[in-house]
Amino acid sequence: MKIFQVALGILAAIGGFVDIGDLVFNSAAGATFGYQLLWVVVIGVIGIIVYSEMCGRIAAISKKAVFDAVRERVGFTAGLITLIAAQVVNLMTLAAEVGGVAICLRLLSGLPYRWLILLAIFALGVVVWVTSFEWIERIFGYGGLCLLVFAVAAIKLEPDWGDVAHGLVPHLETKDTLLYFYFAVGLLGAAMTPYEVYFYSSGGVEEEWTEKDIGLNRANAIIGYGLGGFLSFALMIVGGALFLPQGIEPETLGSIALGAQIPLGETGLVLALVGILLAVGGASIDTLFAGAYNFAQFFGWEWGRYRSAAGAPRFTLGWMVLLVLALGIVITGVDPVQLTEYAVIFSVVALPLTYLPILLVANDRAYMGSYVNGRLANVLGGVYLVVIVVISLTAIPLMILTNVGQG
């Protein structure tokens, strides 16, 4: 295993894990419930590690990405329903991420928001067109590491570490039980958001992973997402230590960045905004590709970033159309943070049909040979599938009953 390659992959995963959904839900959960929901982050991170590791292994051994597996295992009709649900959620997420990029640019430049939406779309299109996969990973993954400023801010705020540790143990200290569970479902949805596995598995196929890369896949998934979860912790601790006592509700990306500015000054603010810009920009590209991958894999088109744009024309046209549709949504002036909340909650509903086929294929000796799931992967995969089904059934009712988390 190449240590350097592992390090690069891990660094990219840390920066790439946190997107607008994680920023919104972790900060808001901290501002509302302090550290009480930290345990949910742990559950969510272990879930995404379990299923990403499976996806990467499937990609390495059977050369199949998630929507190949969906189509083959649940059939055309259920697969088509899954595809539609996944693409609707993907588009909402993409629009929210693009809006997030524009908001960061506005906070950094002071220019009008709508012009910056156009600039963001144009810039994303150009980056995707001219930049290789490796450089996209490096620019956005490593740039997203600026978000570590929230970890420094969390320490500087001197939280009660006993309370923080207590947050890692599931407990309920609120009368607003529905809101508590709404945030729990949102945090799980944000951590296990499906586009991450669509993108991760397709990337594995693109990079032509083989059984030799199983160790690399495992290291990337465990350490990368694990440390990504560390950033989620930092955001929630900042929310609990700073926003909750002062009654601040981080309803905008700007107010989330305040979490670094108040303890660390202007440098903290700039690092937070640059980190958010690059993390959300990177997530926009991941989501964009995830959408194009899904279409191509479900319908059997040629796909891949490692081919020329004209070499996989419907795949290329796919991401271009998604970018234009995202522009159409975000230019209406819809609030990206609110759109994120809806996208995360709706993505939870689509989770079971995404993760079930992965578990089935990872257990199929015809595909996986001796690399089928071991007992640990199956126990964890099964438990998480039950969790996913439960939260998918409760997500929409909780969203309605809590008025989208407004209480």
Place this chain on the structure above:
Amino acid sequence: MSEELDIGLGVLDHQLLDSDGRRCGNVDDLAIEGEPSEEAEVVAILSGPGVWRERAGLLGRIAAWIGGGRRVRIPWNEVAGIESHVRLKKKASHYGLGRGDERARPWIAWFPGSDR
């Protein structure tokens, strides 16, 4: 290709690859022949939007309409091998597969650097 296989799990809905390794559609359905008293035999692969309308009711009909409704029949003896994908013996164009890519390519080629 005459070995017995589980067509439900082993072939249906799998990716088709042509002789150059290009992805060129899916096994959307199979044509099966045989009298009730005989062993059924797969005689062809069916691929393309025209097949979807028979598989997914209203949703399939809408998808088929959007996709243009074409249907391609590939004789089973054109299958070179079945692994995790179904490999065909000749190029996609020989079977009339991958036409959507051919139609989309000029639009993409209009952008500079599209062949990089």
